[in-house]
Amino acid sequence: MLPSSVQTIVVLGGGSAGFMAALTLKRKLPNLKIRVVRSPDIGVIGVGEGTTVSFPRHFFEYLKLKPQQFYAETEPTWKLGIKFLWGPRKEFYYTFAYEYQHRYPELSRNNGFFYQHDQPYAGRISAFMAHDKAFTKRADGFPEFHNHHAFHIENQKLVGWLENVSRQFGVEVIDATVRPETGPQGITALITDSGERLTADLYIDASGFRSELLGRALNEPFLSFSDALFCDRAVIGGWPRTDEPIKPYTVAETMDAGWSWQIEHETWINRGYVYASNAISDDEALAELMRKNPRIANVPRVVKFRSGRYARNWVGNVVGIGNSVGFVEPLEATALQVICVEASTLADSLIDSLCAPTPSLVTLYNNYNAQAWDDIRDFLAVHYKFNTRLDTPFWQACRNDTKLHDAEFLVDFYKENGPSVVAGAQLLHSSNSFGMDGYLAMLIGQNVPHAKPFTPSTAEAKLWNDRCATWALEARRALDVKQCLDAMRRPAMKR
Ligand SMILES: Cc1cc2nc3c(=O)[nH]c(=O)nc-3n(C[C@H](O)[C@H](O)[C@H](O)COP(=O)(O)OP(=O)(O)OC[C@H]3O[C@@H](n4cnc5c(N)ncnc54)[C@H](O)[C@@H]3O)c2cc1C
Known part of the structure; x- marks a missing residue:
């Protein structure tokens, strides 16, 4: 059932989705009491390093945050787009x-x-x-x-910055693994492993692929994208940067059974191969990745995923944000963009409804976010x-x-x-x-x-x-990423 008034929110999940939701809501509706509960045992996904322009617009225009702390804590590099090694062109x-x-x-x-x-x-x-x-x-x-x-941002640094800023604005963070308690009204509480009941008017499910509330507790139907997107795994590796120039873009390269990204961090180059497990085995995918990237220095790990979305984001007193609602491979690096949209449309919905969301507003919210997923x-x-x-x-x-x-x-x-x-x-x-x-x-x-x-x-x-x-x-005279980073660190730099 829809909450009649939203004054308190518990966000289940402390990954980028959970903290982006908490920060967005707290910044836009400072009177809300917002708590984030995240499991020290489950951890965050640890991938998700390319953004789109929605990301700076969300944080620096919509939320009006100062970029200085972001730059200092996440140590990003700039991405102007994607270089595709794709199709017949070079x-x-x-x-x-x-x-x-x-x-x-x-x-x-x-x-x-x-x-x-x-x-x-x-x-x-x-x-x-x-x-x-x-x-x-x-x-x-x-x-x-x-x-x-x-x-381009490393996920752990991004989550660290989001947590710091969220706390600065008054979001409370609780470390506990929780399980949902349900009743006729929907979710009635989240029970911590020590038995504490966390209750709220609205619960945000940002529990990642586990989808603890939307998927597991409420059984919202999952709509697969498998007739359009065949890949379901990624193997991820990388190596420390030595003399390679920092590219101002992500590379998306065609591979035998999928494609591979190259994402540029200042001191680390991140390579991942997204593939279809019915076309190539994990070992073969790893071998192809290593063959084409002999500099990979760590032990690559495999991440499994399914492409698709739940039918609705907002069901009764639960709103899903991030991987708990849907996922597509990062071919256009859209996950953080979707989270920006999901979080900002939720904040706007609560503002416009005076924190008393109406059924028609929830229907529109769901249609809008479903459309965003299907567009991707x-x-x-x-x-x-x-x-x-x-x-x-x-x-x-x-x-x-x-x-x-x-x-x-x-x-x-x-x-x-x-x-x-x-x-x-x-x-x-x-x-x-x-x-x-x-x-x-x-x-x-x-x-x-x-x-x-x-x-x-x-x-x-x-x-x-x-x-x-x-x-x-003009391009030949312009600055490369390294020169820009050096300039940003000079004391006289003003943005
Ligand atoms: C291979 C791959 C590459 C990607 N690349 C990109 C990219 O380039 N660009 C991009 O924008 N996105 C990318 N993504 C997506 C991106 O990583 C995620 O969408 C984004 O980080 C959001 O994750 P999340 O917060 O939803 O989930 P997670 O990071 O998994 O966080 C889940 C949170 O829920 C908590 N939790 C779960 N269950 C419980 C419980 N029972 N009790 C308490 N806490 C719980 C966990 O502790 C954790 O804090 C990529 C994803 C994959 C798989």
């Missing part, structure tokens, strides 16, 4: 800057039409990525930050359906069998019309976080054929090449 870049749909005043069409097969970049930010640069240099030598960056499934499906880089049985199956669901019409539109943005907003609903540009990046990047190839006039081709040359020049 490489292509996915950015957060909406480059393919942009149209310059001197050109008759948007950039997507001008982007050539042998060109690694379609705009200023991807030109920076292609040159391994992050930001331009200000006149005083410091980086000029743009709004198209996200971060559909976008990732496009990555699998059209990747022609390898011809292994796994990739043949992906090309043949991946269901596109709601992306089907958009892909058909692209096949008929090319990278046209004429249909604009009609192809996607407004809350789709990837936007038409995200789809264009993947469809053009993978050379998905279409019926409207465009050959620019000599004059227009020159104008486009002039743009490309300008971006390249």
